[in-house]
Amino acid sequence: MLIVNAEVDGVRLDVRFQDKILELSSSIQPAPGESVIDAQGGALLPGLHDHHMHFLATAAWANSVDCGAVDITGPDELGRLLRQQTGSGWLRGVNYHESIAGELQVRALDELADNRPVRIQHRSGKAWMLNSAAIELLQLQQYADIDGVEVDSSGAVTGRLFRLDGWLRERLSADLTSDISSLSRQLSSYGVTGFTDTSATNSQQTAQLFAQWQSDGVLQQDVLLMGDDSLHAGPLKVILDEDSLPDLENLVVRLQRARNRGRSIAFHCVSHLELLFALTALEQVPADSRDRIEHAAIVYDEMLPRLKQRGISVVTQPGFLWQRGDQYLKDLEPREIEVLYRHRALLEAGVNTVVSSDGPYGPVNPWKVMDAASRRTTQSGTTIGGQERVSPDHSLRGYLLNAHGLKEPARETRVGANADLCLLQLPWCEAKKQVANVKVQATIRSGAVTHRLP
Ligand SMILES: [Zn+2]
Numbered sequence: 001m002l003i004v005n006a007e008v009d010g011v012r013l014d015v016r017f018q019d020k021i022l023e024l025s026s027s028i029q030p031a032p033g034e035s036v037i038d039a040q041g042g043a044l045l046p047g048l049h050d051h052h053m054h055f056l057a058t059a060a061w062a063n064s065v066d067c068g069a070v071d072i073t074g075p076d077e078l079g080r081l082l083r084q085q086t087g088s089g090w091l092r093g094v095n096y097h098e099s100i101a102g103e104l105q106v107r108a109l110d111e112l113a114d115n116r117p118v119r120i121q122h123r124s125g126k127a128w129m130l131n132s133a134a135i136e137l138l139q140l141q142q143y144a145d146i147d148g149v150e151v152d153s154s155g156a157v158t159g160r161l162f163r164l165d166g167w168l169r170e171r172l173s174a175d176l177t178s179d180i181s182s183l184s185r186q187l188s189s190y191g192v193t194g195f196t197d198t199s200a201t202n203s204q205q206t207a208q209l210f211a212q213w214q215s216d217g218v219l220q221q222d223v224l225l226m227g228d229d230s231l232h233a234g235p236l237k238v239i240l241d242e243d244s245l246p247d248l249e250n251l252v253v254r255l256q257r258a259r260n261r262g263r264s265i266a267f268h269c270v271s272h273l274e275l276l277f278a279l280t281a282l283e284q285v286p287a288d289s290r291d292r293i294e295h296a297a298i299v300y301d302e303m304l305p306r307l308k309q310r311g312i313s314v315v316t317q318p319g320f321l322w323q324r325g326d327q328y329l330k331d332l333e334p335r336e337i338e339v340l341y342r343h344r345a346l347l348e349a350g351v352n353t354v355v356s357s358d359g360p361y362g363p364v365n366p367w368k369v370m371d372a373a374s375r376r377t378t379q380s381g382t383t384i385g386g387q388e389r390v391s392p393d394h395s396l397r398g399y400l401l402n403a404h405g406l407k408e409p410a411r412e413t414r415v416g417a418n419a420d421l422c423l424l425q426l427p428w429c430e431a432k433k434q435v436a437n438v439k440v441q442a443t444i445r446s447g448a449v450t451h452r453l454p
Contacts, residue, residue: 006044017419047193047420052356068095075101093120106159191422194222202227264290304349319362325378354398371436
């Protein structure tokens with residue numbers, strides 16, 4: 001396959017590839033029958049890798065009704081929201097809380113919507129609530145004795161399921177497959193050819209599922225999984241919560257065990273205390289330059305040299321400044337706002353820092369993330385940490401770094417490289433002026449077209 005008239009690092013070139021890039025030159029004649037894309041001067045980049053997202057949660061949210069949206073304040077609004085959804089088959093709601101319409105058992109939910117099977121997830125992720133049509137479709141009464149299926153005093157199921165996500169996933173696999181494939185296509189439309197799934201619950205079993213979806217062609221991206229102790233490869237993900245920090249000694253044993261298996265370590269750190277704790281723990285095991293801090297939402301100056309000394313990378317999410325910035329301004333103290341989602345200061349201290357989405361919690365579109373990193377404005381237009389801005393060129397480079405090491409050299413469009421490509425509509429010098437609006441003409445993964453604008 002051939003792409004002609006592409007801009008590669010500022011130069012007009014034609015590119016021939018199969019699963020690898022075969023030829024790169026100012027003029028390549030198409031072979032008989034060879035398919036050709038005319039780039040019309042658009043920039044040809046390596047495919048983008050989103051270094052932090054939760055793929056399955058994003059897939060689930062993308063096709064769900066947000067029952068916790070600000071304008072849903074009671075049962076009337078919730079019922080209206082559910083009934084106004086078009087389509088047939090499963091209707092899925094997320095982000096529900098009792099403050100909206102109380103404990104939703106089957107009868108209450110039927111009153112809100114009984115025209116199609118409905119399942120609603122509690123905001124905590126712990127429970128699902130089903131209406132009668134959903135109970136019937138799942139033949140839930142047959143499973144009344146399973147742990148987590150709630151029954152009333154007569155033994156009838158109430159429609160509430162607790163911690164049965166795995167069980168539901170098995171029963172709704174067709175539904176899940178279509179969510180996965182539509183999110184995967186959406187990512188391809190942004191030029192994303194790979195992502196790191198950072199969910200702490202990812203296990204060796206999850207790894208097998210992802211591999212299956214890739215071989216079935218449902219999932220078009222490369223995946224690096226981080227996750228729990230059972231994973232054979234990829235970073236060990238450690239979630240810290242400053243209100244219930246784990247025992248340090250036990251944690252160090254766990255980190256050492258991961259190290260012995262050749263694994264790197266990724267710490268979820270939002271607060272200063274969490275970052276301090278993570279570094280204290282990491283400093284007791286041998287260094288690994290692939291180790292990473294996820295979020296690093298609050299970084300005081302005193303932490304910069306310690307991060308630098310460990311050679312650790314920070315995986316940050318400037319998209320939150322846009323998405324949640326106004327809330328941060330209300331909730332956080334001024335001294336925290338000053339050091340919120342720092343970026344330039346980390347770079348200047350010599351700490352490798354890359355951007356990512358944290359989908360579904362932040363915007364998934366990488367071009368919007370790059371825009372957020374260069375503006376750092378909230379939705380109401382307030383700037384947070386203007387001195388921390390970085391250019392779209394810098395953010396883009398992060399998307400081209402190797403998924404596991406996160407270090408230079410970045411991937412390049414050169415002969416012998418994998419044909420994972422992202423073709424923009426415009427040359428980069430034009431595209432980056434309005435980076436939030438970048439349009440991707442075509443995306444190619446391992447030589448196959450996974451997205452093409454009509
Ligand atoms: Zn995350």
